[in-house]
Amino acid sequence: MLENKNQNRTSLSELGEFGLIEHLTKHFNLSHTSTIKAVGDDAAVLQTSDKQTLITTDLLVEGVHFDLSYMPLKHLGYKAVMVNLSDVYAMNGNAEQITVSIAVSNRFPLEALEELYAGIQLACETYKVDLIGGDTTSSTKGMLISVTAIGKAAKEDVVYRNGAKETDLIVVTGDIGAAYLGLQVLEREKQVFQVNPNNQPDLDSYTYIIERQLKPEARKDIPALLKELEVKPTAMIDISDGLSSEVMHICTQSKVGCKIYEDKIPLDPQVIATSEEFNMDSTMIALSGGEDYELLFTVPIADFDKIKGNPNFTVIGHITAQQQGMNLVTRANQEIALQAQGWNAL
């Protein structure tokens, strides 16, 4: 955090609300012709198209969703955007705009908000989304960030959670569990630091899992890739709360059951090694960890040939009839009922 460094501190009250928003957003460029008017009026104005509009919003609260003692503000800004873009991609759409509102206590100087907005700007540039509005206000304690993302998809491309059918394959992108383990490493280092502030942590063997926690990337590439492969998922959701609860959302809303195969769950070697070090079960971490921001979707079995061998996709199971329940098939070939255990705050 900035408070640990010897930098200039400009009090927020020196700028006032209007000066602050202008100051923080003046370097943001717009990349969509659909953005007619961004920050600066009562409301932003977007040109409509023949596509449907997707809207999603998330709230991140200091002390609940993030800890600034190990989360740099620039990363926090980036992650706050990712969390929302991920929801748009999970509808099989493309995100085009965001609004960002923040509430901060007076312990934060202007320079801290500049760091936060640098991360938001990097996310906007990397993912080609336009910042079109927001609100900046004071809080009595801590920092809170509210982001709303606006996206587009052709009506025929939108994928809901409720379309999974019996015999459909269950597919996950990338690998999972890393973000949660990265958090465990960061929490441990924080405790070590509190005992001995001079200790220099050696985090070389945790780089991947820490990056997955501090700088997750939403899967903007997946809707485009699916289109290229001529695959339309029957249901899709992003993995924010852990594989188990996301699978259960799809099954419940689609009124189906499922079998997930433990040995198919894609894990990075660093996840396996760090799980062992922490004496935790890597399958449990993948099922309940969360914050991976990968996508989970179902496709008709007839599409198997189109996705097999693609390094982005892993088939982890299949959809069953609802009365068969939602089950994990263990390595020992035992079936146990899935449980929703997302660790996200309320």
Add this chain to the structure above:
Amino acid sequence: MLENKNQNRTSLSELGEFGLIEHLTKHFNLSHTSTIKAVGDDAAVLQTSDKQTLITTDLLVEGVHFDLSYMPLKHLGYKAVMVNLSDVYAMNGNAEQITVSIAVSNRFPLEALEELYAGIQLACETYKVDLIGGDTTSSTKGMLISVTAIGKAAKEDVVYRNGAKETDLIVVTGDIGAAYLGLQVLEREKQVFQVNPNNQPDLDSYTYIIERQLKPEARKDIPALLKELEVKPTAMIDISDGLSSEVMHICTQSKVGCKIYEDKIPLDPQVIATSEEFNMDSTMIALSGGEDYELLFTVPIADFDKIKGNPNFTVIGHITAQQQGMNLVTRANQEIALQAQGWNAL
């Protein structure tokens, strides 16, 4: 607040995030055919039309924007929606959807959130807007509400802040200053209560100004009325921070000056009487008070015949060349420069 009453208290942790959102939103009806999918998926889905989309967002923080010791939760929910709808109407559009995110500490039981959502629901029904999404999370302190409103307007109907021209008339809807004075009365009663909790306040002579503070109404009727009168404002803004700073926003963005006539500013008799009681200048209150959620707009002088005599409108001045500055003409016919003194938090 609920804490003062002998009601049932259900801990929020008994429901969990998914149960909570479903519980709070299950009685909300949808009134727009453009709302394809509301709460319940990764993102809401809206059908597009040939109109432009308007997006606005506001954050309300306990202890900064509201005080639950005199703001009932149902009113707070209603007001949080009004604040955002007002911004859509200020673009000359119609609001169709909202998202609502809340962060609450564990001092709030489920019944408190039900009260809050009852106010949100009343606003949705009265103003015909659909609740399409949101987020519910815990906070380490207090309550925070983030609302985003989505509206529509034909491209040719959208009114920005930057179109005011020299000689245009400056018009305000309704009357102003009441919301701020209502707050002063409530603050005074709070202090009286703290000294003597058995004191029964007599608020009969303040009913209008207190209602303007606790239950403001956004001017949904004005865009429709303007259309009926065949008047398109050259610039428009809503009065959230006080007349003075709103006039200055229009002038600055339109690169013009203005003259506002003190004796034209529309004040309710209760505002005049209560100002005298509080030994405050009613013009200052109108200029700097805020939270009235009336609309301020400019129209070509040729449109004067279309608006004169309409009880919704008061012409309070006119636009001048930029070099003439932004001035108030007092009752004594003196010109003094306007100053932005909105009392809203940072």
